[in-house]
Amino acid sequence: MATLFLIVIYLSFISLGxxxxxxxxxxxxxxxEIGASFGSAGIISMIIAGGTIVSSLVSGSIIQKLGTGQVTLISCLMTAGALLGFSVAPSLLWFAVLAVPLGLGAGAVDSALNHYVASHYKAHHMSWLHSFWGVGAMLGPIIMSYHIADDNSWRQGYWAVAMIQFGLVVVLFITLPLWKRVAERQQASKSLSISSEAAHVEEKQHNDIKSQKSSAAQKHPIKIKGVKFTLVAFLFYCGVEATVGLWGASYLVGARNISAETAASWVSLYYGGITLGRFMSGFITMKVSNRHLILIGQLTALAGGIILLLPLPNVLTLTGFILIGLGLAPIFPGLLHETPARFGKEQSAKLMGYQMAAAYTGTTFLPPVFGLIASNTTIKLFPIAALVFIFAMLLGSEKVIRTLKAQQKKEL
Structure with missing residues (x-):
């Protein structure tokens, strides 16, 4: 039952992407068609991201009251309704209104499922969970490009995805009793180990006292050396991921004269690169350290950005998109995983919150900023913006490593 239920969770994360x-x-x-300005997509994206931030911040108390199953069900219902509304929305104003429940629902699902898997499943399941987001993000453009090519209707694309979401709502409603049942089984399994841990209680209490003394002497998390630079890395990571996803098709259509349906399928391959890269990185981490994998990913993404910038044939432009996706794949989970090792377990919980806030800030503001610049200049600046964001992320990440190394030398 646990395996079958895990499939339901993975399907939920596909729907998130x-x-x-x-x-x-x-x-x-x-x-x-809706008579909007070119940069208006950035405004809609900002509203969606803003809703995601709000629902993520309050999701903890809501999950405690309703449970993960109900929160996921209600959130998926919200996103399905919003997408159905997108398929018939007559103007930009309606898109802005519908973006609110879409963002709120997405943020709640993200937080609820991450919390549930972290609490009740092993660590490697979390890696696969995030790769399934990439599956959804890859399928979205494929579905949209099919409808654009078939009947030149983006509305049918939104309608099709909305129906998939409503199908998931039905599945979640049917399996709603399983959420609590599986959680209780996992908790019962954990409780069996309590007696074996009793012998270590005294030692743990002693260590806790030492830890509390150490923590009391520590600075505010934001003042720890290297933290500000890692926040910069998170900011620009999510900035470039969202910017390429939002404006990539517009660049291909406007600057490369590629048809809208072909551009949509190419962007799906960008998300495919993220998906494949995250799946592969789960195995690669067994042989390669997180630090080196992050650096390899950043350099790969940088190479992809350079390919986009050069006046190369369109087929190589596609290679650039795929390389950026592959390069970005291991960076986000790798940076998250390094948090306790770099800054200590005592501060990692708070720092996770700061890092996610920085990540959402990048998603919220950087794509609209580029949209504003492009609408007043040209979409041909897209490769430059991508390279700037990738390079800033690389600098922030490497600065963290150098700062921590310098601190270790002082302590020695």
Whole structure:
């Protein structure tokens, strides 16, 4: 039952990724139809991201009251309804209104499922969970490109994804009793080990006292050396991931003269690179350290950005998108995993919150900023923006390592 239930959780995370890539690939043909300015996609993206931030911040108390199953069910219902609304929305104003429940629902699902898997499943399941987000983000453009090519209708693309979401709502409703049952089984399994831990209680209490004394002497987390630089890395990581996803299709259509349906399928391969890269990195980490894997990913993404910038044939431009996706794949989970090792377990919980806030800030503001710049200049600046974001992320990440190394030398 636990394995079957885990499949339901993975399906839920696929549904989380499905809407994330739709707006960017559909925007080249949506924009003239709804009479919006070119940079308006950034505004809609900002509203969605803002809703995600709000629901993530309050999700903890809501999960305690309703439980993960009900929160996931209600949130998926919200996103399905919002996507159905997108398929019939007549103007930009309606898109802005519908973006609110879409963002709120997505943020709640993200937080609820991450919390549930972290609490009741082993660590490697978390890695696969995030790779399934990539599956959804990859399928979204494929579905949209099919409908654009078939009947030139982005509305049908949104309708199709909405129906998939409503299908998941039905599955979640049927399996709702399983959430509590599986959690209780996992908790019972954990309780069996309590007696074996009793012998270590005294030692643990002694260590806790030492830890408390150490923690009391520590600075505020934001003042720890290296933290500000890692926040910069998170900010620009999510900034470049969201910017490429949102504006990639517009760049291909506007600067490379590629059809909207082909551009949509190419962007799906970008998300495919993220998905494949995260799946592979789960195995690669067994042989390669997180630090080296992060650096390899950043350099790979940088190479992809350079390919986009050069006046190369379109087929090589596709290679650039795929390389950026592959390069970005291991960076986010790798940076998260390094937090306790770099800054200590005592501060890691708080620092996780700061890092996620920085990540969402990058998602919220950097894509609209580029949209504003592009609407007043040219979409041809897209490769430059991607390279700037990737390079800033690389500098922030490497600065953390150098700062911590310098601190270790002083302590020695």
């Amino acid at each position: 499905l809407p994330d890539s739709l707006l960017g690939v559909a925007w080249p043909i949506m924009q003239p």
